[in-house]
Amino acid sequence: MARPLPWEIIRNVGDYLDPPQLLVCIQLASSWKPPLIPRLWSAICDHSYSWHKVLKQDNTSDTWTEADDQRLRDLFVKYGHHIRELDVSSPYLIAAASSAETCTNLCSLSIRFLDLRRPYNDPSGEEQGGMIPGPLISPVFEEHLQSILPANRGQGQGDLGRQARLLDGWNLVQHIWLLVRQNAGLRQLVLCKNISELAIVPSSFSRASLAVLHDLEELDYSPDHLDLFEILIALPKLRSFSTSLTSGGSDYLLPTPHQLERLDLHKATVGSGTMHNLLENLPGLVSLTIGTFYLDGWMGTELGRLMKSTPSQLKELYFSHISPPLSFEDYWAAMLLIPRLPCLTTLVVDRDSMEIAKAAGKHCRQLRVFRQAYDGLSIHPVDGVQLQPDSVCQMLETCLELEELDAIHHKMEVQSILVRPWVCAQMTVFRCQIVGVNRLAVEEQRVVDSLVASGRLCSRDSLEGEERLAVERLVESREHQQAILGRVGQWTSLKTLCFGHEYRNYRLYQLDEPPYYTVDGVKYLQYDGPIPNTLELSLESGLERLAGLKDLEMFGFEGLDHRIGKAELDWMAVNWPKLKVMRGLHVDTMPYVEYNVRRAELREYFQKLRPDVVHATMETSLGLGLY
Helix, strand or coil: CCCCCCHHHHHHHHCCCCHHHHHHHHHHCHHHHHHHHHHHCCEEECCCHHHHHHHHCCCCCCCCCHHHHHHHHHHHHHHHHHCCEEECCCHHHHHHHHHHCCCCCCCEEEECCCCCCCCCCCCCCCCCCCEECCCCCCHHHCCCCECCEECCCCCCHHHHHHHHHHHHHHHHHHHHHHHHHCCCCCCEEEECHHHHHCCECCHHHHHHHHHCCCCCCEEEECCCCCCHHHHHHHCCCCCEEECCCCECCCCCCCCCCCCCCEEEEEEEEEEHHHHHHHHHHCCCCCEEEEEEEECCHHHHHHHHHHHHHCCCCCCEEEECCCCCCCCHHHHHHHHHHHHHCCCCCEEEECCCCHHHHHHHHHHCCCCCEEEECCCCCCCCCECCECCCCCCCHHHHHHCCCCCEEEEEEEEEEHHHHHCCCCCCCCCCEEEEEEECCCCCCHHHHHHHHHHHHHCCCCCHHHCCHHHHHHHHHHHHHHHHHHHHHHHHHCCCCCCEEECCCCCCCCCHHHCCCCCEEEECCEEEECCCCCECCCCCCCCCCCHHHHCCCCCCCEEECCCECCCCCHHHHHHHHHHCCCCCEEECCCCCCCCCCCCCHHHHHHHHHHHHHCCCCEECCCCCCCCCCCC
16 A cells, blocks of 8 residues: 655645645545645635635536525635635625634735625615614624614615615625734735725724734725824834825824835825925835825925935835926925935836926936826827926936836937936836937928939039038938937847827817818818927938847837838848837727828738737826826
């Protein structure tokens, strides 16, 4: 008779099996149960197909029903003590885990969303007659929770059904908080926003429930009423806190040896007083996300002095919804906040932020990432907003470690670029407009094309008048372009290179009388034309100087007055072997837009050369998980 395998070997085998495979092994080999059951039940994620299959077992239904309640509860009673990570969304699983009272060894509890297959709350109208509490499933909720059950319960079938749904929600929020209170050893806790829709949880109860979690390091929770600094005081080991609080909390925080490293207040409007206290009294803060920064006017002079007094060690700053450019918020953030952050390595702004970009180039010499998190559909001025050029140029001149400059709404003028040195050498992402190239006018381009066709372009000494002037402008323009592309070509680590974006004003078709035109009886919308005086990206203008970009994965030239043809596409297909996405020859999806025959021909041609490359426009982005 063969000897059973040692448990150490069985455990090692289990590390390579998914939950359904582990379950099969446990069911088929009784000797494998002791080492594999803890492995199987150590981490549960109910929105994973694997775990859904394990928990359902012989039940083929895709949804959880009340008929599953007892079986699920029995499973958690038997195996709940093995669970260390619980990531659930089903109300039935939450209730089963809570009522089993064996899931008391959790290190991580995540309820990122609630799978409310039945509408637990009904926003159909205002309640009449006030609220009354529902039944409590545990004495710990006595005099704490307030339900959302209406006081004047109707007797109709619809009213009874609605009361049942509300009661389900009332019970669910109790099960969630019971799970929290049963696991004092939690290190990570994620509670979704919509649990506040199920019952009214007083801040005193939330604070008391969280205060017992002495080992908690990560918290993602957005209560209706909870003071930020009370959370920090109650949880001394907290290293990461994310919340949807719309205010930064109290403007004052006493000095504390708190170890908080990451703070996400992505909806908060944070005053300079609160910001000063955060930076002053949380010395370990590495990453901060806020909504909008503003100056506290009633003590602006004093706060200005305080904000500039002591530099902060903050390395990452995210503005999740900074106001439009040229705003007071942008100005005061640049004047007061950015100069205090010399150690900043990552700066992400939701929209174009000219003053902040300038300040970052001046004060944040260690900057590695500057990103515009929101890409609008148009880089033409909308609603009269126009960014001044060259606001990001100084970063290239002063930030030695800059790796990512993702700011497509910002412009760089050729003359400004050529007179400034670029100190950064490890750029991986470059998305900016380069303008002021001084391209030929339409008539001048016709003259040059005629000279090319007749073979006279190289005989400049014999040219006179408008022909000589057109050729001289062409030579100067291409020399500038070659110099610019030569600089970009030195960034051999580039993976993303984009000189343009969706350039047409998408709002035109929303006007009362939009500018239409007709071709062969078909009506089209007159969009803005290509951006003038941009790079032409032809081989003659210096495209070959980008031959060293062997790691390039995305190349974009939307909206440029480019002269890319089949010869340029042949060159790209060979010299950029890792190219995955091209933005500029994609199928146009703008409303009432005329079919571009030339673009379609070039796209089809390149698809034959490189069928692995995707042609698509850049979708609107919110960057780095700000929302």
